[in-house]
Amino acid sequence: MAEIILDDPNRRDFLYIATGAVGAVLVGGAVWPLINQMEPDASTLAQATTEVDIGGIAEGQIVTIKWQGKPVFVRHRTAKEIADARAAPMSALKDPATDESRAQKPEWLIVVGICTHLGCVPLGHQGPFEGWFCPCHGSVYDTAGRIRQGPAPKNLVLPPYKYVSDTKVQIG
Amino acid sequence: MSGPSTYVPKSAAARWLETRLPILGLVHSSFIAFPNPRNLNYFWTFGGILAFMLVAQIATGVTLAMHYTPESTLAFSSVEHIMRDVNYGWLLRYVHANGASMFFIAVYIHIFRGIYYGSYKAPREVLWLLGIVIYLLMMATGFMGYVLPWGQMSGWGATVITSLFSAIPFVGNAVTQWLWGGFAVDNATLNRFFSLHYLLPFMIAGVVVLHIWALHVPGSNNPAGIEPKSSKDTLPFHPYFTVKDGFSLVCFLVFYAWFVFFIPNYLNHADNYIEFNPLVTPAHIVPEWYYLPFYAILRSIPDKLGGVIAMFSAIVLLAFLPWLDTSRIKSANYRPLYRIAFWFFVLDAILLGFIGSQPPEGGYVIAGQLLTAYYFIHLLVIVPLLGLFETPRPLPASIADAVLGHGHGSAAAMSARATSAPNTRG
Numbered sequence: 001m002a003e004i005i006l007d008d009p010n011r012r013d014f015l016y017i018a019t020g021a022v023g024a025v026l027v028g029g030a031v032w033p034l035i036n037q038m039e040p041d042a043s044t045l046a047q048a049t050t051e052v053d054i055g056g057i058a059e060g061q062i063v064t065i066k067w068q069g070k071p072v073f074v075r076h077r078t079a080k081e082i083a084d085a086r087a088a089p090m091s092a093l094k095d096p097a098t099d100e101s102r103a104q105k106p107e108w109l110i111v112v113g114i115c116t117h118l119g120c121v122p123l124g125h126q127g128p129f130e131g132w133f134c135p136c137h138g139s140v141y142d143t144a145g146r147i148r149q150g151p152a153p154k155n156l157v158l159p160p161y162k163y164v165s166d167t168k169v170q171i172g
Numbered sequence: 173m174s175g176p177s178t179y180v181p182k183s184a185a186a187r188w189l190e191t192r193l194p195i196l197g198l199v200h201s202s203f204i205a206f207p208n209p210r211n212l213n214y215f216w217t218f219g220g221i222l223a224f225m226l227v228a229q230i231a232t233g234v235t236l237a238m239h240y241t242p243e244s245t246l247a248f249s250s251v252e253h254i255m256r257d258v259n260y261g262w263l264l265r266y267v268h269a270n271g272a273s274m275f276f277i278a279v280y281i282h283i284f285r286g287i288y289y290g291s292y293k294a295p296r297e298v299l300w301l302l303g304i305v306i307y308l309l310m311m312a313t314g315f316m317g318y319v320l321p322w323g324q325m326s327g328w329g330a331t332v333i334t335s336l337f338s339a340i341p342f343v344g345n346a347v348t349q350w351l352w353g354g355f356a357v358d359n360a361t362l363n364r365f366f367s368l369h370y371l372l373p374f375m376i377a378g379v380v381v382l383h384i385w386a387l388h389v390p391g392s393n394n395p396a397g398i399e400p401k402s403s404k405d406t407l408p409f410h411p412y413f414t415v416k417d418g419f420s421l422v423c424f425l426v427f428y429a430w431f432v433f434f435i436p437n438y439l440n441h442a443d444n445y446i447e448f449n450p451l452v453t454p455a456h457i458v459p460e461w462y463y464l465p466f467y468a469i470l471r472s473i474p475d476k477l478g479g480v481i482a483m484f485s486a487i488v489l490l491a492f493l494p495w496l497d498t499s500r501i502k503s504a505n506y507r508p509l510y511r512i513a514f515w516f517f518v519l520d521a522i523l524l525g526f527i528g529s530q531p532p533e534g535g536y537v538i539a540g541q542l543l544t545a546y547y548f549i550h551l552l553v554i555v556p557l558l559g560l561f562e563t564p565r566p567l568p569a570s571i572a573d574a575v576l577g578h579g580h581g582s583a584a585a586m587s588a589r590a591t592s593a594p595n596t597r598g
């Protein structure tokens with residue numbers, strides 16, 4: 001059989017590489033929308049803020065409101081609860097944060113009501129620190145929503161919020 | 173599924189089809205003439221039961237989907253509508269919901285059968301890996317199915333399991349939000365879980381085809397753990413194994429029917445008849461029973477990422493068994509020490525399941541930690557070391573020998589003579 005001698009690189013090499021390159025771009029371009037469509041959509045992102053009237057919340061009471069589909073705890077803390085939170089030594093905290101850094105006004109603690117372990121809603125006024133106790137795997141939070149015992153790695157998350165007036169808070 | 177077929181079409185129509193698509197020959201060589209070891213016991217009937225369960229889940233699932241609404245405000249009431257209004261809806265739902273549990277009972281027996289008789293060893297490693305893939309797909313399917321009725325356990329189970337991914341360093345929260353399609357388990361999550369719950373069983377069916385293909389290359393392992401050497405060692409699939417599988421399936425169906433008709437909610441949770449409320453977690457959430465051992469492992473590690481890693485590696489390690497087990501003797505019947513270790517491992521798995529169902533307090537936590545440690549010690553220390561130090565019992569000369577005993581001189585002699593002959597497995 002006669003040997004076919006081709007220049008190197010030849011036209012076929014060029015077509016091979018060019019086709020491969022275009023193919024890779026097309027695959028990437030096709031896969032990305034298929035993955036990205038699963039991200040929160042525009043209508044979900046639009047539920048970004050919620051306003052709460054805190055005027056009716058009595059001292060010692062915790063009210064749960066819904067923000068972005070998640071529970072948010074608004075806790076009107078008693079003087080003892082604030083003092084307990086402030087008395088905790090930093091060395092006893094798994095995710096150290098001062099009480100001052102967790103509440104814009106000391107008597108109002110506003111936290112996302114989702115356990116930072118695996119997402120259950122903790123129960124208020126329960127557990128050894130009388131902050132919160134998560135029934136799912138036993139995480140314990142104090143009256144500043146800081147993690148004190150159990151498998152959760154982080155403090156309850158602080159949502160962005162601002163006081164619109166003395167009795168109105170906008171979350172988000 | 174491999175090798176030339178001995179099928180001879182009997183009718184003109186069959187011959188016509190066979191020359192165009194040799195599917196009848198494929199069925200004949202795979203499920204009629206296929207030679208199986210003659211000593212298979214009833215533990216080998218669970219493969220057929222599993223195939224039946226997959227078909228049953230698809231048949232009841234597709235019909236349920238004709239009445240079910242995957243929308244967060246309607247899903248719960250559409251399941252009640254299936255239960256009360258749809259003709260035989262209650263039956264379809266109970267057959268489907270209990271079918272998932274039966275499917276898992278069968279797969280656990282099937283997997284432990286493989287572990288006892290060393291079915292994962294050469295030349296069946298790929299077969300074993302495909303089995304693990306099926307098991308993983310089943311777990312994903314069952315999990316997403318349980319979310320569909322949108323009760324309290326559905327929603328909170330979905331929350332806890334999807335939050336496992338938030339333990340991934342750096343990208344964890346982004347991955348979880350992507351899975352949810354929102355900031356919490358909500359309508360977008362339900363919708364996509366329904367789509368995937370519909371899809372995955374058909375993917376399982378595809379992997380089952382590969383699994384059976386990989387099975388039919390070396391053929392079935394057997395209680396003696398030695399390969400067939402002559403035609404004395406095997407019997408044709410039909411009628412011997414079709415009848416045995418059929419009998420076993422009927423017994424299994426009686427057990428299954430007992431659940432469906434007498435205790436249909438025994439394996440369910442009362443909380444799942446309360447509609448999902450994203451603001452209140454039930455006091456005691458537990459996953460479906462078939463995930464409990466792994467759930468116990470997750471909770472035993474007092475660190476979020478550590479727990480998630482331990483749980484996933486407990487599953488993935490099973491895939492490595494062919495390489496963790498250093499013994500070349502397959503059947504535990506001929507391995508006096510491994511046989512004991514095997515039963516301890518079974519006990520460990522059952523106890524872990526019990527711990528997973530209990531609240532994570534006091535003695536349960538410590539027991540869970542000890543059992544978790546033993547699970548890994550078994551797979552990573554005991555199994556590799558036993559193969560090196562254990563003295564196995566002598567293996568029978570052939571399968572026929574193992575069943576018919578040494579008294580049958582002719583059989584032994586036959587098989588001894590036949591060892592040199594190529595065997596005729598399809």
Ligand code: HEM
Pocket residue numbers: 226229230231232233234235236237240251265268269271272275310313314315316317318319320321369370372373374376440
């Ligand atoms: C591997 C096979 C399958 C397994 C293990 C499985 C498992 C499950 C489970 C555990 C549930 C929850 C039952 C309950 O408590 O109500 C469920 C529900 C459901 N599944 Fe499946 N399933 C399978 C296949 C399918 C298929 C192929 C479809 C077809 C669309 C389907 C459609 C449904 C529907 C519509 C529901 C909601 C109604 C209900 O809750 O009973 N399933 N599935």
Ligand code: FES
Pocket residue numbers: 115116117118119120134135136137138139150151152
């Ligand atoms: S989800 Fe709260 S402790 Fe696990």
